[in-house]
Amino acid sequence: MATSEDQPAALRESGEERQPPGQKMGVGQHILDKGSSMLQSLKPVKQVSQHACSFALYGDDLSRQIETxxxxxRLNQDFLQCAVYDSDAADAHLIGVEYIVSDQIFETLSTDEQKLWHSHAYEIKSGLMVHPRIPEMVAKPExxxxxxxxxxxxxxxxVDRGDKLPMGAPALMMSPQATGAGVVKAELVQKRDDYYNISTDAIKGSRVEIEEPEWINPQADYWKQHDGKGFAIDIVRTDMKLRVPFP
Amino acid sequence: MSTQSKIPGEATHASTAVFETATAAVQRFRPINQIHQHLCAFHFYSHDMTRQLEAHHFCAHLNDEVRQCLIYDSPEKDARLIGIEYIISENLFLTLPDEEKCFWHSHEYEVKSGTLFMPGMPGAIERVDLEKVCKTYGKVFHFWQVDRGDILPLGIPQLMMALTRDEQLDPSLSLKVEKRYGVSFEEERRKRESMSGPEHGVHPMANGGGGGLKTELRETEMAAAAAAASIPRVFV
Known part of the structure; x- marks a missing residue:
C-alpha cells in the first residue's frame, strides 16, 4: 500500500499554483466562521506564543528540503508542541506537527524512540532557526x-513535491546539519533571508556565544552515525479489532 | 482536568515566560489566526476500534472545500496537540487515487448521529455548517497516543478512523462527553434527520476500503551520496 515515499502522479500542482483545488469561500461561510470564532473559546490554539522559521529534511531523502x-x-519548561506550516501567510498549508523536548527528557526515552528524533544544536548555532521580528538579544536565552x-x-x-492535497503516509523529518547531505541548500536559505530581510550568516556570527551541548545523543539524527539509514512509514492492510462491524 | 502535571518537565521558568510574552506581543501568527472553529468528535485507531477517544478539532478553511485542523485532547489551555485532520469536499475526494481514498473517512454518520458537534455553538447556527460537513471526507493522523496513557508522544503516527454506524461508540465515553458539554446526541440526531451525506453515497474505498489499516516503520537506505556523507559526529 502507500508509503511516505510514494510519488502520486495525480494532483500535482502546475506552475506557480500553490493552493489546493476547491471553490472560494462564499460570504455565508465567512459569516459562519466569524460567528464561530466569537462564540467558541479556541483555548488550545490561543496558547501559541512563538513563531520560529527554520528548515527540515525528509528522513528518507535528505536532498528534499523545506522551509518550515x-x-x-509550551506545556512546560521542557516540552513544546508545534503546528508546522509551509509559510507564515494566512493561506499557509498545515504540513505537520513537531514536538520538542529538553535533553533531560530525551535521555529518558528508549533507544528505539530516540531514533525518530533530531538534534537542534546545529540549527540554532548556524542561525538557520530564527524567530521573525524578535531581536537576537531578546531571543538568546530561549x-x-x-x-x-x-x-x-x-x-x-x-507540498514540496507538488501535492495539492495531503497524500500518502506521514514522513519523518530530520534537522539541518553541518556536513554532507545534512547541509541545507544555499538557495533555500537565501530565499528565506530575502523574505525576512535577514542574514543567516550574520546571525550565526552573533550566536557564537551560545553554549554548545557537551554531548548529542548518537541515536538522534540517526542517519549520521548509521550509514545513511533513514526511515519511512508504510500503511498496510490488517484486521481491525472490532466492537461491531466496520464500516 | 489538568493534563500538564502528567507531562514530565519543570514548570515554565520566569525568564521563558517573559520571552514568550514578548514573542506573543510582537510576532504575528497568521496561519493560526485563521483557525475559527472548534469541532468535537470521536476517533478510533484504524486497526483497533476498541481504542476510542474524544478529539477536539480546531479548524481553518483553506478554501470552501478544504479545511485543515489541529487535533487536541481537550478544549483547555493545557491541551495536548495530538494530531492533524484534513477535511475535503466530496468533489475533491473523488479526484484522489483509490489507494489514497482508503485513508479517508466519511463524515455522514458522525454528523447525522449527533456525535460530531461544535461546543458552545447554538444548534441552529451549528447545523448550517454541519450540512456541509456531512458530505465531506476526512484524513486523520494522531502522533500522541494519550488514550493508552503516553505522557510523551511516542512511536509512529497512527491512522485514525471515525464512527460509521450505531453501537461502534463506547457508551461510557459517549455519556462522559454528553455530560461534560451539555449535549444530547439523541436529540441532535433527530434535528439532523434531514441532512444528507455525499451526493454519490459514501464511497466504498473510503473508511479503510472496508477493512483495517495500520502504520509501520521501515528502515530505508538513503541515496549513496547521503550514506557517504554520514561521518562520525564532530560538532559544528
Missing part, C-alpha cells in the same frame, strides 16, 4: 534552551 514555520505552544533540545517532526502534507 513553527507555531509553538535559543540557549533550544540548542540543547531534540525534536520529532512528522510531515503530513508533502
Amino acid at each position: 514555520h513553527h507555531y509553538i505552544s 535559543l540557549e534552551n533550544l540548542a540543547k533540545s531534540y525534536g520529532k517532526f512528522w510531515c503530513t502534507w508533502q
Whole structure:
C-alpha cells in the first residue's frame, strides 16, 4: 500500500499554483466562521506564543528540503508542541506537527524512540532557526534552551513535491546539519533571508556565544552515525479489532 | 482536568515566560489566526476500534472545500496537540487515487448521529455548517497516543478512523462527553434527520476500503551520496 515515499502522479500542482483545488469561500461561510470564532473559546490554539522559521529534511531523502514555520505552544519548561506550516501567510498549508523536548527528557526515552528524533544544536548555532521580528538579544536565552533540545517532526502534507492535497503516509523529518547531505541548500536559505530581510550568516556570527551541548545523543539524527539509514512509514492492510462491524 | 502535571518537565521558568510574552506581543501568527472553529468528535485507531477517544478539532478553511485542523485532547489551555485532520469536499475526494481514498473517512454518520458537534455553538447556527460537513471526507493522523496513557508522544503516527454506524461508540465515553458539554446526541440526531451525506453515497474505498489499516516503520537506505556523507559526529 502507500508509503511516505510514494510519488502520486495525480494532483500535482502546475506552475506557480500553490493552493489546493476547491471553490472560494462564499460570504455565508465567512459569516459562519466569524460567528464561530466569537462564540467558541479556541483555548488550545490561543496558547501559541512563538513563531520560529527554520528548515527540515525528509528522513528518507535528505536532498528534499523545506522551509518550515513553527507555531509553538509550551506545556512546560521542557516540552513544546508545534503546528508546522509551509509559510507564515494566512493561506499557509498545515504540513505537520513537531514536538520538542529538553535533553533531560530525551535521555529518558528508549533507544528505539530516540531514533525518530533530531538534534537542534546545529540549527540554532548556524542561525538557520530564527524567530521573525524578535531581536537576537531578546531571543538568546530561549535559543540557549533550544540548542540543547531534540525534536520529532512528522510531515503530513508533502507540498514540496507538488501535492495539492495531503497524500500518502506521514514522513519523518530530520534537522539541518553541518556536513554532507545534512547541509541545507544555499538557495533555500537565501530565499528565506530575502523574505525576512535577514542574514543567516550574520546571525550565526552573533550566536557564537551560545553554549554548545557537551554531548548529542548518537541515536538522534540517526542517519549520521548509521550509514545513511533513514526511515519511512508504510500503511498496510490488517484486521481491525472490532466492537461491531466496520464500516 | 489538568493534563500538564502528567507531562514530565519543570514548570515554565520566569525568564521563558517573559520571552514568550514578548514573542506573543510582537510576532504575528497568521496561519493560526485563521483557525475559527472548534469541532468535537470521536476517533478510533484504524486497526483497533476498541481504542476510542474524544478529539477536539480546531479548524481553518483553506478554501470552501478544504479545511485543515489541529487535533487536541481537550478544549483547555493545557491541551495536548495530538494530531492533524484534513477535511475535503466530496468533489475533491473523488479526484484522489483509490489507494489514497482508503485513508479517508466519511463524515455522514458522525454528523447525522449527533456525535460530531461544535461546543458552545447554538444548534441552529451549528447545523448550517454541519450540512456541509456531512458530505465531506476526512484524513486523520494522531502522533500522541494519550488514550493508552503516553505522557510523551511516542512511536509512529497512527491512522485514525471515525464512527460509521450505531453501537461502534463506547457508551461510557459517549455519556462522559454528553455530560461534560451539555449535549444530547439523541436529540441532535433527530434535528439532523434531514441532512444528507455525499451526493454519490459514501464511497466504498473510503473508511479503510472496508477493512483495517495500520502504520509501520521501515528502515530505508538513503541515496549513496547521503550514506557517504554520514561521518562520525564532530560538532559544528
